[in-house]
């Protein structure tokens with residue numbers, strides 16, 4: 001039996017290990033800015049909701065409690081501008097990474113089908129295509145793709161790794177193109193709450209989708225917004241036909257969000273105060289790192305949103321990684337996200353204030 005793993009790209013993070021060791025040898029310790037994992041506390045109201053739901057002996061449902069579905073539809077209407085979303089327009093998932101990786105399989109895609117995603121992208125879009133034997137295709141402008149055989153189109157705004165935000169018109173043009181060609185559009189919007197110099201817009205905003213969910217699904221996650229990466233809490237909002245099919249498959253597959261996490265999600269989506277507080281922390285870290293990188297000869301491109309600065313010294317990314325590792329700072333090489341990133345590094349600002357301050361001192 002051929003190993004499925006042989007279809008997958010080599011897990012690139014192993015290549016960073018020697019640089020991690022170099023950075024860790026710094027007298028004042030490593031500043032790890034290589035991964036976008038939250039480091040600040042889980043909001044108290046969310047923890048309380050989790051604890052209150054700790055006595056959950058029965059199986060949870062894949063579709064979630066009615067209270068969770070109300071929270072998802074309410075948030076989508078309030079925060080995304082989605083028009084009158086119903087319970088059939090929402091579906092919880094167990095963190096968005098599993099969904100990204102297994103969506104093409106769950107949609108029944110395979111050999112002969114194509115899955116498209118941005119040229120510079122979160123690596124799991126490609127993984128998802130490869131897991132089911134579909135053909136991964138990258139794009140610069142999705143409306144220039146060959147629609148023949150193209151079954152699934154990924155958008156990611158704000159983007160990981162570049163922090164780029166797609167504007168309303170660009171999104172609307174892409175939705176129209178996808179509908180015209182019968183291509184299902186999934187929009188990964190997990191950084192939507194983290195706009196700095198731009199106001200990210202959802203694909204579900206009526207200016208973009210015309211108020212109809214046809215052929216369009218938005219992917220949202222609480223990992224970044226609410227420091228809940230450890231809880232695995234994410235959800236889909238969009239086309240009821242597509243979500244109904246996924247619900248059926250995911251029921252058979254047992255892909256349930258744990259009941260305490262469902263309760264925690266309701267609490268998290270009902271509160272904007274912790275989101276504003278977390279944004280303020282990130283804004284300060286971002287500003288400090290940006291200034292320090294620029295004074296060290298870096299140029300920052302895009303980065304108007306998300307948790308990353310997309311930075312270059314106009315040299316091969318591994319030279320930059322090595323140079324920063326010598327100063328005890330670990331960043332992600334841009335080629336992890338596609339060859340087009342070969343002269344960039346991705347600098348995450350998910351480190352504590354104390355560690356960010358250490359990095360700023362070392363860069364200065």
Ligand SMILES: Cc1ncc(COP(=O)(O)O)c(C=O)c1O
Pocket residue numbers: 036095096097098100122156159160188190221222223229233234
């Ligand atoms: C673009 C993008 N999508 C999805 C994810 C997965 O997030 P989670 O599985 O925590 O919801 C990430 C995580 O970094 C990401 O950057």
